[in-house]
Amino acid sequence: MKKLINNPENVVKEMLEGMVAAYPDLIKVHFSPNFIYRADSPVKGKVALISGGGSGHEPLHGGYVGRGMLDAACPGEVFTSPTPDQMYEAAKTVEGGEGILFIVKNYTGDVMNFDMAADLLKAEGYKVESVVIADDVAVEESLYSAGRRGVGGTVFAEKIGGAATERGWSLEEVKKVVEKVAKNVRSIGIALTPCTVPAAGKPTFELSEDEFEFGIGIHGEPGRKRLKMKPADEIVQMMMNAILQDMPLEKGDEVALLVNGMGGTPLMELFIVNRKVSQMLDGIGVKRYKTLVGNYITSLEMQGASITVLKLDDELKELLDDPALTPALRWKV
Amino acid sequence: MKKLINNPENVVKEMLEGMVAAYPDLIKVHFSPNFIYRADSPVKGKVALISGGGSGHEPLHGGYVGRGMLDAACPGEVFTSPTPDQMYEAAKTVEGGEGILFIVKNYTGDVMNFDMAADLLKAEGYKVESVVIADDVAVEESLYSAGRRGVGGTVFAEKIGGAATERGWSLEEVKKVVEKVAKNVRSIGIALTPCTVPAAGKPTFELSEDEFEFGIGIHGEPGRKRLKMKPADEIVQMMMNAILQDMPLEKGDEVALLVNGMGGTPLMELFIVNRKVSQMLDGIGVKRYKTLVGNYITSLEMQGASITVLKLDDELKELLDDPALTPALRWKV
Amino acid sequence: MEYDVKYFDRFVRIFAKYLTENKEYLTQLDAAIGDGDHGINMDRGARTALERLGTMNPKTPRELLRIVGMALLSSVGGAAGPLYGTVFMKMSMTIGNKEKIDDKDLVKALENALIGIKTLGKAEVGEKTMVDVWEPVVEFLKEKVLNEENEISEICREIIKLAEERMKATIPMQAKKGRASYLGERSIGHQDPGATSSYLFFKSLCEALSE
Amino acid sequence: MEYDVKYFDRFVRIFAKYLTENKEYLTQLDAAIGDGDHGINMDRGARTALERLGTMNPKTPRELLRIVGMALLSSVGGAAGPLYGTVFMKMSMTIGNKEKIDDKDLVKALENALIGIKTLGKAEVGEKTMVDVWEPVVEFLKEKVLNEENEISEICREIIKLAEERMKATIPMQAKKGRASYLGERSIGHQDPGATSSYLFFKSLCEALSE
Numbered sequence A, B: 001m002k003k004l005i006n007n008p009e010n011v012v013k014e015m016l017e018g019m020v021a022a023y024p025d026l027i028k029v030h031f032s033p034n035f036i037y038r039a040d041s042p043v044k045g046k047v048a049l050i051s052g053g054g055s056g057h058e059p060l061h062g063g064y065v066g067r068g069m070l071d072a073a074c075p076g077e078v079f080t081s082p083t084p085d086q087m088y089e090a091a092k093t094v095e096g097g098e099g100i101l102f103i104v105k106n107y108t109g110d111v112m113n114f115d116m117a118a119d120l121l122k123a124e125g126y127k128v129e130s131v132v133i134a135d136d137v138a139v140e141e142s143l144y145s146a147g148r149r150g151v152g153g154t155v156f157a158e159k160i161g162g163a164a165t166e167r168g169w170s171l172e173e174v175k176k177v178v179e180k181v182a183k184n185v186r187s188i189g190i191a192l193t194p195c196t197v198p199a200a201g202k203p204t205f206e207l208s209e210d211e212f213e214f215g216i217g218i219h220g221e222p223g224r225k226r227l228k229m230k231p232a233d234e235i236v237q238m239m240m241n242a243i244l245q246d247m248p249l250e251k252g253d254e255v256a257l258l259v260n261g262m263g264g265t266p267l268m269e270l271f272i273v274n275r276k277v278s279q280m281l282d283g284i285g286v287k288r289y290k291t292l293v294g295n296y297i298t299s300l301e302m303q304g305a306s307i308t309v310l311k312l313d314d315e316l317k318e319l320l321d322d323p324a325l326t327p328a329l330r331w332k333v
Numbered sequence C, D: 001m002e003y004d005v006k007y008f009d010r011f012v013r014i015f016a017k018y019l020t021e022n023k024e025y026l027t028q029l030d031a032a033i034g035d036g037d038h039g040i041n042m043d044r045g046a047r048t049a050l051e052r053l054g055t056m057n058p059k060t061p062r063e064l065l066r067i068v069g070m071a072l073l074s075s076v077g078g079a080a081g082p083l084y085g086t087v088f089m090k091m092s093m094t095i096g097n098k099e100k101i102d103d104k105d106l107v108k109a110l111e112n113a114l115i116g117i118k119t120l121g122k123a124e125v126g127e128k129t130m131v132d133v134w135e136p137v138v139e140f141l142k143e144k145v146l147n148e149e150n151e152i153s154e155i156c157r158e159i160i161k162l163a164e165e166r167m168k169a170t171i172p173m174q175a176k177k178g179r180a181s182y183l184g185e186r187s188i189g190h191q192d193p194g195a196t197s198s199y200l201f202f203k204s205l206c207e208a209l210s211e
């Protein structure tokens, strides 16, 4: 394992120090428990939007703290859900009197830890709601499992939810629109290489020189199947088919797209992916209203990509277009 | 070599197609010869700012085409300078009546190809000037060599030069301020892993599991020396010392910082680098006016980082702060 | 036998030692069907718990178990953090103000811990989680200690053996809960990491008896 | 001997074949002290040149050399693109309207090509570039053909041998120009890629004579 780090035990703390050094105008950082929050918190009269999850997915979530997106983000250890005290303290710091919405990626650990934090806060009289994002179509939906994983759809949930809070919507209204995002978003990922959690020191899995993993999770969880390497266009076709099978799109539908790098993928390759995604959507008459291409939700240095498609309506389009001023996403500001 | 590509011969073309699909509101693409240009070109009454270079460094340069930065970017093959016909056609497409400034990274091939384009354009009566960026302190300056390589400083040159053109400055004025950037900017890079040019199919160099390359070039050119792996803080110290030895900074000086990933480096590690960079600058009383952390000038999937320091004065600060609306850099818009 | 703060201190230290010793092993198990952090998480929790015990020096079982529970809750993270945190919190609450408890009290505490795990995780036996170790062991303890009035020390060997068996019995299971469930049938053939740390939990509980 | 459009066509095809065959080799040389693209660049140029020759079907040496020069200029890129582009453009311009040229004309064309390379790249002999092959070979040709009035075909073996020697002589040199110069002393011990493709240039020029 070769990494630009000092001690594997301190990577999260040192990352947070480096982050706040880069964006002192946008964010502040609290240590023990760790959370990143808007420099102008608490914003009075606004629902507080909070997310969090394991570290190693940067810029998610800390990079999306700021005007128009999150009020706070709670980073766990690398690939490990944060603990309830983080969300509890973060919520108390940024709450502006209108309640708190948690955006939670659907992993057992995340759900449990956010639930515990919600219980603690409710016990103190705070209004707390949660929306769970479970957009990864790689996982077959089933009553008898932990359900789908939350991945790229989270970025759109945070953008659109944040816009709604900024417009002064009530907790119920914000929750409803984030649930609408959750319902209309689908993702799928692939990996060409694994990644190495600093504390583990070894790759999370192995993949030979001529294979890729179809349906990879953002923690290096194995996917649907391991396949022989193919040209990008064929891989994209498989990915888009998985998404479109799960959420059929019709001529005239409008979507927001996220063509996401897993952390170690050259931007060049992401554009080559976006080319095929765009061609396929154009082919079925679906309008690409907005496209993001880049590293938005990563798995350390993993090489690979994910595609996220969000079906839009007028409300979602408007909120998507609203300003955002965060370290990782800037829009109309 | 495992890459999300179709045919190594088509990567640049397909990348450009994917890029324009993502940002149809910001950029247009011309094929054969290849160049990316502002969707609203030509902008009348404004100096046209054009850069270019080998592909594989994305988002440089195409990602910086748009309001407040470049009018056009000419992408060569991967890691290979573009050809004169690209700059020639690009210039004719975006020229707005006030002349053309080329920003050229200092590589023999780039300089020759841009010079040839300039000659062709001058022969047709266009006003053309060039500024060569040579900011890589890894290369010892010498009269008897090709001089220093142009690297991260180019991003600041394009941002500040673009702001000057947007303000309606004359060709001479724009040239002068870009030269000021060139004079006051220093960079240095390191690599933990090599990268593989698609057409070559093999890594550009080899590096064992416990080594890093100090002073790497953005084309995988070997650096100053190969060293045993060290903690991030020690590596950063070496890098900053190389920069500060070349361009001493004093208490009270203000700088813009770029902590840049080579393409395959997790953002987490870049923040850990930025932490130490910031601590060192704070330690000598230098003010960090603005910091960029992320993938701004890359070498495909190479793991590693570079640090760029630009010494600012009031003029540079103002221009740096001016709006930019490009695929890869958005500021106050 | 009577269980006082010294017993629980021994227990936690033995458990912590096992977790730290098995950091790599648990992580490897988790890498196969999860995200490769269970050992790292539990080790971090173990060290945090020991650190807090060192500075806070609890005087009662309840206090000690609460400190350990809070330490795990706020340092482990992932699925295991809330689950093991709950185990110790529930035990602490069940024991209440007693300075010393007997075998039956301990079993009741463990029974409540199991209820805590199941309430939180909603897993049943056979779904390839720590419940696959916890439920049979607690049932066995209830039978042997509450009904048949054995002392735990007499049945220690059987407890450890049962825990180990049930841990291994997770190998052929298909995961239905937690991260491993994403794998579907591909989760078959691997031992569940949480079941493994649970085996270490009961092993420590028993080994803390001697001395 | 007389050199007509057929000769130059043969020459370009042989040169192109060598470049394509040596794509890997030239790239490897460039990877050692440059950026590992010289073979890829020259191969792309070769294929573009052949493609254009195929569709444009030039009728005179001048036209043929101009087409090749433009093809290289607009497809090779890097340092080699302008340099080799210039070589063919200068040769084309020197030959002018003649349908056929003689040995002396060819040497003058090559001399002008060398001047073009040096004007553009500002490199001198000993700086580890293609000039290290070009200058001695052109000097030799000037001596043998312009002064001593030999035919090129008579001294072919010597030309190829000289080019090869000078190519190899770049190994111990320290690069002072081009990308390899960034390496300083570390550029010593490697053969210059551009000198190598220049050796292939002169080899092709000679081999095109027979047939």
Ligand SMILES: Nc1ncnc2c1ncn2[C@@H]1O[C@H](COP(=O)(O)OP(=O)(O)O)[C@@H](O)[C@H]1O
Pocket: A079, A080, A081, A107, A108, A109, A110, C030, C034, C035, C036, C037, C038, C041, C077, C078, C079, C080, C081, C083, C117, C120, C121, C122, C123, C128, C129, C130, C131, C177, C178, C179, C192, C193, C194, C195
């Ligand atoms: N719903 C659940 N109920 C009970 N135990 C669970 C549940 N989900 C997961 N576990 C246990 O947690 C273990 C994984 O813990 P850990 O790796 O620390 O968390 P994470 O899966 O969040 O990375 C699994 O091996 C399993 O025994």
Ligand SMILES: Nc1ncnc2c1ncn2[C@@H]1O[C@H](COP(=O)(O)OP(=O)(O)O)[C@@H](O)[C@H]1O
Pocket: B080, B081, B107, B108, B109, B110, D030, D034, D035, D037, D038, D041, D077, D078, D079, D080, D081, D083, D117, D120, D121, D122, D123, D128, D129, D130, D131, D177, D178, D179, D192, D193, D194, D195
């Ligand atoms: N200034 C120069 N004058 C003459 N030849 C040069 C000069 N700079 C570089 N070269 C030649 O170009 C070769 C490299 O070509 P190539 O790899 O295609 O371009 P790049 O260095 O831009 O990648 C070198 O091996 C050298 O022979």
Ligand SMILES: [Mg+2]
Pocket: A079, A080, A081, A109, C035, C037, C078, C079
């Ligand atoms: Mg985890």
Ligand SMILES: [Mg+2]
Pocket: B079, B080, B081, B109, D035, D037, D078, D079
């Ligand atoms: Mg090159």
Ligand SMILES: [Mg+2]
Pocket: C030, C034, C035, C036, C037, C038, C078, C179
């Ligand atoms: Mg785990």
Ligand SMILES: [Mg+2]
Pocket: D030, D034, D035, D036, D037, D038, D078, D179
């Ligand atoms: Mg080269």
